[in-house]
Amino acid sequence: MYERDLGAAHPLVASVLSNMGDTLRALGRLDEAHASLTRALELRRSALADHPRLAYSLTNLAVVELERGELASAREHFGQARAILERSFGERHRSLGPPLVGLGRVALATGECDEAIELLRAALMTDGGDDPLPDEDDPLALIAALWRRVDRREAALALARAQQQRSPAPELAAWLSAHDPERAP
Numbered sequence: 001m002y003e004r005d006l007g008a009a010h011p012l013v014a015s016v017l018s019n020m021g022d023t024l025r026a027l028g029r030l031d032e033a034h035a036s037l038t039r040a041l042e043l044r045r046s047a048l049a050d051h052p053r054l055a056y057s058l059t060n061l062a063v064v065e066l067e068r069g070e071l072a073s074a075r076e077h078f079g080q081a082r083a084i085l086e087r088s089f090g091e092r093h094r095s096l097g098p099p100l101v102g103l104g105r106v107a108l109a110t111g112e113c114d115e116a117i118e119l120l121r122a123a124l125m126t127d128g129g130d131d132p133l134p135d136e137d138d139p140l141a142l143i144a145a146l147w148r149r150v151d152r153r154e155a156a157l158a159l160a161r162a163q164q165q166r167s168p169a170p171e172l173a174a175w176l177s178a179h180d181p182e183r184a185p
Contacts, residue, residue: 014043018057021064030068037061052095055084059098071106078102097126101155108158113166120146120155139163140171147179 021037024030041057048054062077081099089095100123107116117139124145139159146156157180164172177183 014040014047014057017043018060022060025060025064025067030064034061034064034068037064050084050087052085052088055081055088055095055099058084059102062099062102066102066105066109071109075103075106078106092126094126097123097152100126101152105155105158108155108162111162113159113162116159116162117142120152120159123152123155140169140175143172143175 017036017040021033021035021040024033024036037057037060041054041061044051044054044057058077058081062074062081065071065074065077078099082096082103085093085095085099100119104116104119104123107113107119121142124142140163143156143160143163146152146159160172160176160180163169164176
């Protein structure tokens with residue numbers, strides 16, 4: 001309807017496609033979400049060049065790619081979003097949180113635990129909260145800090161699982177027992 005009334009390249013069409021893609025992703029319809037978000041990204045690329053809305057479209061598409069296991073394209077799109085947002089707002093703006101968490105999740109999925117820790121710490125620095133930043137040598141503190149942010153819980157679980165696999169620790173096993181639905185009795 002919007003395409004017919006406003007034209008296929010209208011910015012509102014990109015917004016509708018993006019919202020539809022996010023809804024389809026939430027429903028688990030990843031192929032349809034990918035198609036809708038790809039189309040929204042194409043429209044925004046042609047209209048916005050280096051605008052933050054383009055970065056949000058890149059991030060949304062990268063989340064779907066991550067969930068589909070397309071790690072190389074997810075890394076590329078999260079990285080492009082990060083670069084646009086850093087140029088637009090600086091290195092510690094809260095908008096950088098989602099692409100940094102996404103890059104951290106890609107790093108975990110590819111076995112790059114140290115890089116994931118660095119990226120997830122950077123994501124926490126964009127939050128601007130009152131919590132002190134966890135010590136660099138304390139992955140459990142980083143996991144707990146991520147867990148306190150509801151929108152970062154998937155990253156906290158992924159990091160905890162990877163860290164426990166990499167270097168098992170009783171404290172981490174206890175944390176996972178309490179928080180990981182895959183380990184629930």
